[in-house]
Amino acid sequence: MNWITNYVRPRINSLFSRREVPENLWRKCDECGSMLFHRELADNLNVCTNCGHHMPITPRERFKTLFDNGVYSEVKVPEPVADPLHFRDQKRYPDRMKAAQRATGEKEAMLIAEGEVGRTPVVSAAQDFSFMGGSMGMYVGNAIIAACERAVKLGRPLVLFSAAGGARMQEGILSLMQMPRTTVAVQMLREAGLPYIVVLTHPTTGGVTASYAMLGDVQIAEPNALICFAGPRVIEQTIREKLPEGFQRAEYLLDHGMLDRVTHRKDMRDELITILRMLMHQPPAVRGDLPPPEPLTPAEPEPRQAEAGDASETAGEKTDRGTG
C-alpha cells in the first residue's frame, strides 16, 4: 500500500474546495426539471429561469449579492467541542463532518458576516443547506450567539437567512438545547432594541423553525419555501389523509397569518434595505443612478454597476455610516 494515496491525497482534496474544480455546465431544476445553464442560473440568483423555483444558495453566494459591492467580513464563531456525544450511526459523526466539509469547502452549516447593505451597516447570518442539511448543532448555536453579540456590540440589526432540516441528531440533546440557547441570543437583540429580520428559505423545518427562525420582528419568506415544524410526510402518516396543495409552503403560511411577507429573491435586497432603514430611523434610500459615494479608503474596489431596477446606490451621507 502506498502511503501517498492514503495520507496525502485526502489532505490535498480538502485544500482545494469544490469551487476550484470545473463545474458542471448544466444544472437540473429540482421543481420543473428544466436543464439550466450554470452561468445563467447563477446570474439569476439560483432561481429557475423557467418556473421561478428558488433553489438553495450558499451563504457566500448570498452575501456576495446582499452586501454593497459584495464586500463583507466574516465574524468569527467560537469552536464547540467536536463530536460531544461520540455519536455513531452507520458512520461516525466525525466522518460525516469531514465528508460535508470536503463537499462544501465550508467548516460548518452557518456563516456570519458584517458589512453594509444599501449603506446600512448590518450583521447577517446565513445557514447552509448543502452542509448536512443546514442542521443545527452546537456550532450553529454558537454562530447565532456570536452574530447577536456582534450586532449588539456594533448597534446593528441582524438579518438571518434560515435553511435547515432541523436539529443535528448526531449532537442529540445538545442540538435540542440550541433552541433555548438561540432564543437567549435573540433576546439580546430585543433588549438592545435592535431589529431582527428573518428570511426563511427552502426548506426551514423542525427545531430551527421552533426557535430563532420564528422569532423575527419581521418574518419574510422566499416563494414556495417549505416552512414547518413537522414535515408533510410525518403529518400524512399521523392523520392518514392527503394534505392540501401548497400546504406548509410560504404562500400558505402567509395566508394563515404566520408570515409578514413572501418576497422574490431578486427583490429581497431592496426590501431589506427599505425595512431596515425605517427601523433604524435612517432617511429613505435614494434609488436610481447616483454618482458613486465617496470612497472611505482609496483602496476600496470600484462600485458595482447599477442594474435596471436595482437599488444598489443609496444616500451616501457620512452620517449613515457606523450607526450606533
Added chain:
Amino acid sequence: MNYLDFEKPLAEIEGKAEELRAMARQNSELDIAKEAEALDQKAAGMLRDLYKDLSPWRKCLVARHPDRPHCKDYIDALFSEYTPLAGDRNFADDHAVMGGLARLEDRPVMVIGQEKGHDTKSRIERNFGMARPEGYRKAIRLMEMAHRFGLPVITLVDTPGAYPGKGAEERGQSEAIARATQKCLEIGVPLVSVIIGEGGSGGAVALATANRVAMLEHSVYSVISPEGCASILWKDAEKMREAAEALRLTAQDLRKLGVIDRIIDEPLGGAQRGREETMAAVGAALEAMLGEIEGKAPDKLVSDRQRKFLEMGKKGLAA
C-alpha cells in the same frame, strides 16, 4: 400490573406464585408457603437484575409505561387547592396541557404540565400528551400571569412531542413552541421543571427551559424519538435500540452533559411499581429546587436562567 416485553420472564414467575396462592385459598390443606416464597424471592432477584442496568431503549419503554404516574396524578398528590385555568384566549383549550393555580405546601404556585391520559377515553381527550399550538399558548398565558403576580412556576414534562397535525401546523406550531421557550426565559419568577416520563423534543423544551431541571431516574429527554432517529440515520426503524444508545437520552447521561441538574430516584422496578413513593420523591425534589432559588431577585432569576443555557454543552461528555 402491565408488564413490559422485557419483563415477560418476571411476569411468568409472579404469575405462578399468584396461581399457587389462589389454589391454596381454595384448598386449605395445601401447603404452598415454602414454594410460593421461593418464587417470590426468585422474582425479586429478577426484578433487581432487570432494573440494575436498564439499557437506554428499555428506559424509553419504562418512561412510556402506562401505569407510571402522570401529570394529573402528581397535581392531585402533591398540590392543594388546584384550580385549573383553561384556554389560550385565541382558539381553544388544549387538554394535552393542563395547568392552573395551586399550593405546594402553603405557597401559591402556577403548575403546568402535559397529561397523557390513563385509559382510551382520557388518552384521546388528552391527545396522548401531544400538545397543539393552543396548549403552548395556554402555557405562555399562565407563565405570564405567574410573572405578574410573583408566583413560582412548576412544570411537569411528559410528552412524546408536539402534535404533528394539519391544524396544528396551520395555527403555527413552531411559532407557539418558540414563544413558549422565549416566555420561559423571560419570566422573573422561579421556574423549576421535572421530566416525569418522556421529554419529547421541542414539545418538551417549550416547558422545560427552567432554572432547575430534574429528571426521574428512568425518564428520557431527547431531540428525536429513537424510532424516528433510527428510520432517518439507519434507514430502519427497527434499529431503535442502537439509536437510543447513540442519542444519550437517559437522565444519567444528561446529568453528565450538564443539561439537567438532578436525578430523582425511582423505586425498584420503576415508578409504575411504587407510584406513591415516586410522587413523594418528586414533591421533595420540587421543594429542594425551589428552596435553592426562592428569594432571588427577578432580574437575577432571568439572567441566571439565560446564562445557564448559553453555557450549556461547552464540554460535551467530558463536562
